[in-house]
Amino acid sequence: MPLCVVGSVALDSVETPTQQRDNVLGGSAVYFSYAASFFTTVRLAGVVGDDWPADNTAMLQARSIDTDGLQVVQGGKTFRWRGKYLPNMNDRETLELHLNVLATFDPVLPEAYRQCKFLFLANGSPTYQMKAIDQCPAASLIVADTMDHYIRNEREGLDKLLRRVHGLVLNDSEAKLLTGDDNLVRAGEAVRRMGPRFVVIKKGEHGAMFFGEDELYVMPAYPTARVVDPTGAGDSFAGGMMGYLAEQGNFEPKTLKRSLAYGTLMASFTVEDFSLDRLRTINRADLEKRMEEYKSMLSF
Amino acid sequence: MPLCVVGSVALDSVETPTQQRDNVLGGSAVYFSYAASFFTTVRLAGVVGDDWPADNTAMLQARSIDTDGLQVVQGGKTFRWRGKYLPNMNDRETLELHLNVLATFDPVLPEAYRQCKFLFLANGSPTYQMKAIDQCPAASLIVADTMDHYIRNEREGLDKLLRRVHGLVLNDSEAKLLTGDDNLVRAGEAVRRMGPRFVVIKKGEHGAMFFGEDELYVMPAYPTARVVDPTGAGDSFAGGMMGYLAEQGNFEPKTLKRSLAYGTLMASFTVEDFSLDRLRTINRADLEKRMEEYKSMLSF
Numbered sequence: 001m002p003l004c005v006v007g008s009v010a011l012d013s014v015e016t017p018t019q020q021r022d023n024v025l026g027g028s029a030v031y032f033s034y035a036a037s038f039f040t041t042v043r044l045a046g047v048v049g050d051d052w053p054a055d056n057t058a059m060l061q062a063r064s065i066d067t068d069g070l071q072v073v074q075g076g077k078t079f080r081w082r083g084k085y086l087p088n089m090n091d092r093e094t095l096e097l098h099l100n101v102l103a104t105f106d107p108v109l110p111e112a113y114r115q116c117k118f119l120f121l122a123n124g125s126p127t128y129q130m131k132a133i134d135q136c137p138a139a140s141l142i143v144a145d146t147m148d149h150y151i152r153n154e155r156e157g158l159d160k161l162l163r164r165v166h167g168l169v170l171n172d173s174e175a176k177l178l179t180g181d182d183n184l185v186r187a188g189e190a191v192r193r194m195g196p197r198f199v200v201i202k203k204g205e206h207g208a209m210f211f212g213e214d215e216l217y218v219m220p221a222y223p224t225a226r227v228v229d230p231t232g233a234g235d236s237f238a239g240g241m242m243g244y245l246a247e248q249g250n251f252e253p254k255t256l257k258r259s260l261a262y263g264t265l266m267a268s269f270t271v272e273d274f275s276l277d278r279l280r281t282i283n284r285a286d287l288e289k290r291m292e293e294y295k296s297m298l299s300f
Numbered sequence: 301m302p303l304c305v306v307g308s309v310a311l312d313s314v315e316t317p318t319q320q321r322d323n324v325l326g327g328s329a330v331y332f333s334y335a336a337s338f339f340t341t342v343r344l345a346g347v348v349g350d351d352w353p354a355d356n357t358a359m360l361q362a363r364s365i366d367t368d369g370l371q372v373v374q375g376g377k378t379f380r381w382r383g384k385y386l387p388n389m390n391d392r393e394t395l396e397l398h399l400n401v402l403a404t405f406d407p408v409l410p411e412a413y414r415q416c417k418f419l420f421l422a423n424g425s426p427t428y429q430m431k432a433i434d435q436c437p438a439a440s441l442i443v444a445d446t447m448d449h450y451i452r453n454e455r456e457g458l459d460k461l462l463r464r465v466h467g468l469v470l471n472d473s474e475a476k477l478l479t480g481d482d483n484l485v486r487a488g489e490a491v492r493r494m495g496p497r498f499v500v501i502k503k504g505e506h507g508a509m510f511f512g513e514d515e516l517y518v519m520p521a522y523p524t525a526r527v528v529d530p531t532g533a534g535d536s537f538a539g540g541m542m543g544y545l546a547e548q549g550n551f552e553p554k555t556l557k558r559s560l561a562y563g564t565l566m567a568s569f570t571v572e573d574f575s576l577d578r579l580r581t582i583n584r585a586d587l588e589k590r591m592e593e594y595k596s597m598l599s600f
Binding site for chain 2: 087088089182183184185186189203205206207209216217218219220221223224225227254257258260261295297298299300
C-alpha cells in the first residue's frame with residue numbers, strides 16, 4: 001500500500017572527527033523515503049530550489065519514489081544544513097542553517113498522494129504538517145515527527161497537531177523537553193496523553209521505546225562498530241517503521257512491534273556511511289539477514 | 301554452588317531531587333551479595349569499622365549470606381559515601397568520600413571462601429582484587445568490576461588484573477576511558493583484547509552490552525517509571541548475573557545470556573527505592589514474573 005511523506009529535502013554538509021562531505025543529499029523526507037522504499041511505493045512531498053541536482057530526483061525515482069509532490073521553486077535555493085559531530089558521534093553542533101525555500105513551504109499534494117492511507121509528517125513546522133493532514137482525508141494512519149525548535153517556538157500548533165495524529169516519533173531529549181519529565185517512561189506516557197495513540201521515543205545509539213495503549217517496550221539499537229555519519233538515522237528509523245506498516249497494510253500491535261525492529265535496522269545501516277551511501281549498497285535480503293541476527297541477539 | 305565476593309561495604313548518604321537518606325546500608329559487595337542471594341549462597345568478604353550496626357550483618361545473614369569474611373576493625377570507621385543525583389537521575393556528584401577502614405583493607409579469606417568456584421571482585425583497588433584471586437585457586441570463573449579512579453590511578457595493577465580475570469563488568473564511560481574509544485562496540489572489543497574472555501558494558505538506564513569470543517549482543521534496561529535511587533544498580537546487576545551463573549553451575553554462552561537478563565532485572569528493582577529497600581520486598585517469584593514480561597517485551 002503506498003505511503004505518503006511530507007518533509008524537508010536538503011543539501012547537507014557534514015563534518016565528522018575524521019571526514020567531511022559537502023552538499024550531499026539529505027533532509028528528513030529523503031532519508032525517510034529511501035528507507036521506506038525497501039518496503040513499498042513512497043510518495044514524497046517537499047520543496048527544493050533550482051540549485052537542486054536533477055540527478056538526485058532521478059535517483060529517488062529509480063527507487064519507485066514518486067516525486068510528483070516535490071515542488072521546484074525557480075530562483076529559489078534548497079534548504080541547507082551544515083553540522084559537525086563531536087568525537088562521541090552522538091552529539092552535534094549546527095554550524096549553518098539556511099531554510100531558503102523551506103521557509104515558505106506550502107504543501108500542495110497531488111491527487112495520488114491524497115488517496116494514501118498511510119501518511120508520515122517528517123520533521124517540520126506543525127503548520128505545514130497540519131496542512132498535509134487536511135489534504136489526506138483517506139489517511140487511516142497518520143504519524144508525525146517533531147523537534148526542539150517547534151516544541152519551543154510553535155507549541156500551540158504542535159499541541160493541535162498532537163490531537164490529530166495517531167502516532168508521534170521523537171527523540172529522547174525532545175520528549176523530555178515536551179513533557180518536562182526526565183524519566184523517559186513517564187515522559188512517553190505523558191506525550192500519549194497529549195493525543196497520539198502511540199509514541200516512539202528514539203534514543204539514538206541506545207535504541208527506541210514504544211508506548212501504546214496497553215504496551216510499553218524498548219528495543220536496543222543494533223550495535224555497529226562503523227558509525228561514520230549519524231545524520232538521518234532517526235528519519236531512516238521512521239522510514240523503515242512506516243514502510244513496513246504500509247507494506248503489511250495494518251498497524252496492529254504485532255505489526256507495529258516488527259516495524260520498530262525494521263526501523264532500528266534501517267537506522268543502523270544509515271549511520272554506516274554518509275548520506276544515503278550505505279543504504280544504496282544494500283537490498284532487502286541484507287536487511288532480512290540483519291533482522292535474523294537482531295532477533296537472535298534478543299532471544300535467550 | 302556458592303559464590304564468593306570481595307568488595308566494599310559502606311554507609312551511604314544519598315540525596316535525590318526529592319528525598320534524602322543518611323547512613324543507609326550500601327557498598328558494592330553488599331548490593332552484589334543481596335542480589336546474588338536470590339539464587340545461591342554468597343560468601344561476602346569486606347571490611348567495616350566498629351560503627352557498623354550489627355543489625356546490618358544480621359539482615360545479610362538472614363539471607364544466607366556468609367559474613368565470616370567481613371572484617372570488623374575495632375576503633376575504625378566504616379567506608380562512607382555521600383552523593384547527590386541530578387534531576388535526570390543518571391548523573392551524580394560525590395559530595396563526600398571517606399575510605400576509612402577500606403583504605404588499608406587486606407582481604408584474608410576464610411577457608412570456605414577459598415574453595416569457591418565462582419569469584420566476583422566488586423569495585424575496588426586492583427591490588428586487593430589481585431590478593432583475593434591469589435587466595436582462590438579453585439575459582440573457575442573470576443569476574444571483576446572496576447571504575448574510573450583505578451583506570452586513572454592504578455593502571456598498571458589493573459592491566460595485570462585484566463590478564464587474570466575471565467570477565468570484566470564496567471560502565472560505558474569507564475569503557476571509553478579505559479580504551480580511549482568513544483564507540484562502545486569497538487571499546488568492548490578493545491577491553492577483551494586486554495585479557496578478559498568476556499566483557500559486559502553497563503549503560504545504566506540504557507541497558508547492557510555483552511562481548512564474548514564469537515558473540516556481541518545488547519540488552520535494554522527494563523523500563524521503570526519509578527526511579528527513586530540508582531545507587532547500587534550496577535552492583536545489583538553483577539549480583540543477579542553472577543548469582544544466576546553460580547546457581548546454574550556453568551557459564552556457557554546460553555547461561556551467560558540469561559544471567560545478563562537476570563542482572564538487568566535485579567538492577568531494575570534496586571533503583572525503585574533507596575538502599576536495599578526494594579529488593580527486601582521481593583521474592584524469586586516477583587523476579588520470574590518480571591522476567592516473563594521482559595522476555596515478551598523483547599520478542600516480536
